Amino acid sequence: MTASGIDALKAALPAKAWTQDADVITPLLREWRDKYFGQTPILLTPGATDEVARAVAICAEHGLPIVPQGGNTGLVGGQTPQGEVLLSLKRMTAIREVNPVANAMTVEAGATLHTVHEAARSENRKFPLTLSSEGSCTVGGVLSTNAGGNHVLKYGTTKELVFGVEAVLADGSVFNGLSSLRKDNTGYDLSRLFLGAEGTLGIITAATLKLFPQPGHVARALIGVGSVADAVALLTRFRGPALAMFEVMPRIGLKAVTDNFEALRDPFTDAHPWYVLTDFEVDSADQGAALLTGLLQSAMEADLIRDAVLAQNDTQFQALGAIREHMSAGQKFLGGSIKQDITVPIDRIAEFFDRADRRVQTIVPNCRPVGFGHFGDGNIHYNIAQPASDDMAGDRPAFLAHWDAVSEAVFDIVDDLGGSISAEHGIGIMKRDTLARRADPVKLALMRRVKYALDPANIMNPRVMIQDFKG
């Protein structure tokens, strides 16, 4: 890290656009799960695209690597610098335009997902990407990780919700792909290169997002079911244009949440092995009640469900949703957790659980699988909590030492079932070497060529995603 490069950044940027104050920087060097801790010589906080461009041009000139950061909610370590310049987009939060005629919104990269939702709602529109981290995660982060969340089965992942991006390239030039055109066949779709690139190809400074009509009403139910297979059978019955969410949680996960967060209650009298949280977007409350009642009744007759509660008002709607939203936080009360974010074909979810649950027990006897998530997309957060009662209980480091062995065993099953080792969180540092071992060599070679074409000096988030970059 050259001192002259750091001095050049300080001289070229306004005082508000950089700091070396440890009190400001330190919280940004630690990620949500306390898995990665970083260091940086300087934090850049540009307030506009031209300041980002100026900063990147200086970094390029001095060979300074850069890690972009949004809300710091990423779960694969990609936003945590290890000596690189840390560039936060948090000051770039402007909503540049909400256009209800084109159903489009142009927004700067540092705006949170929550801000985007509110801005869309103010024009009676919906931006459908929904994550539990929406109060903190940013547009730049969700685009760069191609985030998924709860509504993918109806609206698709982030990639499908973006018209185009504005991005600062590795030489400091600015690519302007902002547009609300639904048809534009003028060559490569360059904006898409930056979606899911995790900051390795450039820094997203703004994006034009797709908006949708607000549904007239959302009907929500929490359903107790006996098995993963029953949950998947329910999904098949529920499929249709109104189905907007289908999330599944195990008993251990729901109990960890309702036991530990005072405001959250188990709405059922009896315990159930699995729970489905589902939303249907309809025109009116009456239509929603009729649809849900009919579906639940026929599923009950087919012996697929044990019990169900329907949200009758906004308070109940929020309370049921909060159980799912706290699923990650609730697991902290179960001790150490080895976490996986995988997809398998939906018709093989039950087989995945059967095989994975047995396999992980052979590595860590008495460990507690807490598999939950977006089953409507085949996406399982297959987390393993440390044993509750044996000599490893309480020994968090000893349990977490099994992270790689458990992950490899799970990935073997995922590969065998034709799934993906990263459903929605990305590759980052955590899965970089796994990707290099398991991905198609032609794909890996192509990724390196794209990376080299856009960032030949490898200054853009150089440690993530691509292993063995050779310029």
Ligand SMILES: Cc1cc2nc3c(=O)[nH]c(=O)nc-3n(C[C@H](O)[C@H](O)[C@H](O)COP(=O)(O)OP(=O)(O)OC[C@H]3O[C@@H](n4cnc5c(N)ncnc54)[C@H](O)[C@@H]3O)c2cc1C
């Ligand atoms: C409680 C919780 C729930 C979550 N639920 C979900 C979920 O349901 N679905 C899901 O997909 N994810 C989920 N996540 C993960 C996380 O919220 C997403 O990955 C999110 O997209 C990260 O956004 P961020 O702004 O925090 O990005 P950061 O964490 O700051 O960065 C993530 C990556 O993007 C890069 N990056 C950030 N901003 C830019 C930019 N402007 N230009 C270029 N690169 C950039 C970083 O370098 C890093 O590689 C969850 C996380 C938490 C903590």
